Amino acid sequence: MSINISDKIRLIDAYAEALSYTFSQPVFNIQRIGELKRDIFEKTKAPQEEELKPALDEEENAIGQIEFKQRIGDCYLLSVIYALSRNKDGQKVLENIIKFDEEGDYIVKFHNYDEVKVSEKELEENTFSEGDRIVQLLEYAFGKARNEKLYQNNLSIEDALSDGWQSVTINDICGWKADEITPLPDVKNRVFSHYFDKLAPDRSKVIILAETDDSTNYKQTVNGEEYYFCDEDLKFPASHSFIITDIDSENKMVSVVDPHDTKEKKYTISYDRFSDIFSALIISAPSREISNSKKK
Numbered sequence: 001m002s003i004n005i006s007d008k009i010r011l012i013d014a015y016a017e018a019l020s021y022t023f024s025q026p027v028f029n030i031q032r033i034g035e036l037k038r039d040i041f042e043k044t045k046a047p048q049e050e051e052l053k054p055a056l057d058e059e060e061n062a063i064g065q066i067e068f069k070q071r072i073g074d075c076y077l078l079s080v081i082y083a084l085s086r087n088k089d090g091q092k093v094l095e096n097i098i099k100f101d102e103e104g105d106y107i108v109k110f111h112n113y114d115e116v117k118v119s120e121k122e123l124e125e126n127t128f129s130e131g132d133r134i135v136q137l138l139e140y141a142f143g144k145a146r147n148e149k150l151y152q153n154n155l156s157i158e159d160a161l162s163d164g165w166q167s168v169t170i171n172d173i174c175g176w177k178a179d180e181i182t183p184l185p186d187v188k189n190r191v192f193s194h195y196f197d198k199l200a201p202d203r204s205k206v207i208i209l210a211e212t213d214d215s216t217n218y219k220q221t222v223n224g225e226e227y228y229f230c231d232e233d234l235k236f237p238a239s240h241s242f243i244i245t246d247i248d249s250e251n252k253m254v255s256v257v258d259p260h261d262t263k264e265k266k267y268t269i270s271y272d273r274f275s276d277i278f279s280a281l282i283i284s285a286p287s288r289e290i291s292n293s294k295k296k
Contacts, residue, residue: 206284
């Protein structure tokens with residue numbers, strides 16, 4: 001006959017009470033009895049798979065306010081992380097990706113990759129972006145997981161992070177599907193305007209990224225290195241990923257954020273200006289059912 005944990009604790013209480021009448025030793029005080037109950041509970045509970053603890057405490061979790069500065073060639077990844085952090089469903093995804101194990105190390109599991117373990121020391125030695133720690137952890141863990149799966153650990157983490165696609169990364173992180181809209185140059189304005197007007201009512205339900213044109217018409221040399229821009233005034237880098245954070249369909253304006261500095265590099269531009277600078281939209285959501293997306 002098996003005795004469950006609750007019954008065992010009740011037996012301990014009864015035994016401790018009986019002892020307290022018989023002995024006067026101070027070892028049988030309330031604190032010791034509590035410790036005894038906890039010890040027996042831990043030793044007698046049924047074996048089970050170790051449950052990982054959430055790494056993000058609710059009071060400490062500011063996933064919706066993360067800010068950072070990109071420092072290596074992974075704008076595709078950081079733009080996805082930022083976009084997810086500004087979306088309610090995306091926040092839940094990021095919160096559930098990271099756990100702690102018994103040793104206090106991070107266990108990070110992206111949708112399409114095997115889980116990776118990251119110690120605090122390892123993260124200290126492999127920090128790429130500047131800003132919030134959660135972003136640095138996600139960035140490094142994604143590179144580590146990507147290196148294992150795609151490159152059999154034959155690259156450095158930085159090299160494994162270099163170059164990628166936003167739509168693929170969204171699926172890799174959370175399993176969501178993404179549509180990439182890349183219209184021909186002569187119809188960009190019309191196509192982008194159509195999507196902006198369609199998506200504006202459901203802006204909070206979707207994440208929207210954008211890719212700048214690969215034009216190298218504008219060049220600037222900084223510290224001996226050449227940088228190419230697709231816009232001379234705003235200095236938007238060519239072939240660079242941005243996050244769309246707001247759409248004002250009434251005034252035909254769109255707000256974008258550059259992952260090079262998410263706190264300072266925020267811009268609001270007209271639909272027309274957007275079409276001159278950008279070549280692609282990447283749209284994703286946990287559910288594809290958004291208003292106005294169906295033909296009427």
